Amino acid sequence: MSSSVPAVPSVVVFDLGGVLVDWNPRYLFSKLFDDATRLDWFLANVCNGAFYLRLDIDRDSRAAIADTLARYPDHAAEIAAYVERFDEAISGEIAPMVALLERLHAAGTQLYALTNWAADTFARTRPRLPCLSLFRDIVVSGEEQLVKPDPRLFQVLFDRGGFAATDAVFIDDNKVNADAASTLGMRGIHHRDPATTIAALQAMGLPA
Numbered sequence: 001m002s003s004s005v006p007a008v009p010s011v012v013v014f015d016l017g018g019v020l021v022d023w024n025p026r027y028l029f030s031k032l033f034d035d036a037t038r039l040d041w042f043l044a045n046v047c048n049g050a051f052y053l054r055l056d057i058d059r060d061s062r063a064a065i066a067d068t069l070a071r072y073p074d075h076a077a078e079i080a081a082y083v084e085r086f087d088e089a090i091s092g093e094i095a096p097m098v099a100l101l102e103r104l105h106a107a108g109t110q111l112y113a114l115t116n117w118a119a120d121t122f123a124r125t126r127p128r129l130p131c132l133s134l135f136r137d138i139v140v141s142g143e144e145q146l147v148k149p150d151p152r153l154f155q156v157l158f159d160r161g162g163f164a165a166t167d168a169v170f171i172d173d174n175k176v177n178a179d180a181a182s183t184l185g186m187r188g189i190h191h192r193d194p195a196t197t198i199a200a201l202q203a204m205g206l207p208a
Helices: 025-029 036-045 049-056 066-071 073-084 095-106 119-128 130-134 151-161 175-184 194-203
Strands: 011-014 021-023 090-093 110-115 137-140 168-172 187-190
Touching: 011 095, 025 036, 025 073, 049 066, 066 073, 090 095, 090 119, 095 110, 095 130, 095 194, 110 151, 137 151, 151 175, 168 175, 175 187, 187 194
Parallel strands: 011 110, 011 168, 110 137, 168 187
Antiparallel strands: 021 090
16 A cells, blocks of 8 residues: 555545435335336336436426426426425435444544435435434535536545545445545445445444
8 A cells, every 4th residue: 555545544435325325216206106117117217317417416406307307298297206205215314324424433533425416305304314413524416516426526525624535435335436436546435235334444444
């Protein structure tokens, strides 16, 4: 390891959805579709990854869905429901990962979050997630109008946190984002399950 990289990272950065927060659009849309085949088609073609990324880069979710509403007028009610009933796409916090966050916090580790999330729905959901109070700062894509893996969003994190990429570990359930962090000098962890992520942090010498 280069002498410029700390032996033990002093900063741990968490993604939120899929890491600390149990977000899954199926929780909502399964209430709106009574046919599994139609639901699968809808999630693959309408409210898919590109749809969520479009929301994540915006401060106003209602404005962000306008193009999708125009393309799929027959599904206008379901598309709009994602914004109006967003709370139903989140079941709450992921307990073992929150316990990890609490251990790191108790040990004095600097904690930050970097999330792709629309600004307005994040603000609505934040009060439901007590674990977020443990972070020194949370960089939200919708507020910055940049989305991971754009290096400019990571730079917002570094600038606001006042730390170097080499000081930090980044945990994300999207491998593309974890790899992007590694390219910038962070130690990226592709989160698959709590046990594997905890073991990876422990291997770096962190009190996980």
